Amino acid sequence: xxxxxxxxxxxxxxxxxxxxxxxxxxxxxxxxxxxxxxxxxxxxxxxxxxxxxxxxxxxxxxxxxxxxxxxxxxxxxxxxxxxxxxxxxxxxxxxxxxxxxxxxxxxxxxxxxxxxxxxxxxxxxxxxxxxxxxxxxxxxxxxxxxxxxxxxxxxxxxxxxx
Numbered sequence: 269x270x271x272x273x274x275x276x277x278x279x280x281x282x283x284x285x286x287x288x289x290x291x292x293x294x295x296x297x298x299x300x301x302x303x304x305x306x307x308x309x310x311x312x313x314x315x316x317x318x319x320x321x322x323x324x325x326x327x328x329x330x331x332x333x334x335x336x337x338x339x340x341x342x343x344x345x346x347x348x349x350x351x352x353x354x355x356x357x358x359x360x361x362x363x364x365x366x367x368x369x370x371x372x373x374x375x376x377x378x379x380x381x382x383x384x385x386x387x388x389x390x391x392x393x394x395x396x397x398x399x400x401x402x403x404x405x406x407x408x409x410x411x412x413x414x415x416x417x418x419x420x421x422x423x424x425x426x427x428x429x430x
Contacts, residue, residue, distance in 0.1 A: 275308060276309050276310070277309075278309065278310070278311045278356065278360065279311075279312050280292035280385060281315070281361045282315055282366055283366060283399065284319050285315030287326050287329050287400055287408070288411055290313050290343045291325070291338075293313035295333070295419050296311045296419045297311050309426055314346050314352065318347035324340075325343055350375075358426075359382045360385040361382075363399070367382070370382050385397060386414060388418045392418075
């Protein structure tokens with residue numbers, strides 16, 4: 269990881285780390301880069317399952333992101349690991365199921381924030397980013413819309429409190 273000790277670190281978490289969480293990572297990283305804040309904010313993503321370790325994001329996620337100006341092709345799936353709790357200040361789940369895993373596996377001394385990513389977009393009716401994997405194409409665009417809104421809210425939060 270290329271972050272300094274004063275960098276705020278954010279981890280996006282879904283089940284397989286090939287659709288929702290890499291989309292969140294890619295969108296958020298671009299938002300951070302567009303503001304010239306890479307030295308202050310670092311983002312990564314992972315899955316609570318290790319089925320896709322080392323694989324790129326789903327081709328449908330890559331295509332949908334590309335249409336909106338985001339590049340996900342260099343990202344690779346990885347599983348959640350114990351060290352993540354000692355590396356990341358924010359661990360943001362895409363849904364309640366993955367949030368439960370984060371909370372259940374969290375060390376007692378974890379001092380960061382564990383929550384739902386969409387909590388940073390309180391004006392949205394959704395509280396969870398739906399998994400588009402088994403659905404049709406529009407689901408990937410909806411994921412992008414939700415992730416963009418939450419990314420803006422998260423960035424505002426980090427800049428206000430960081």
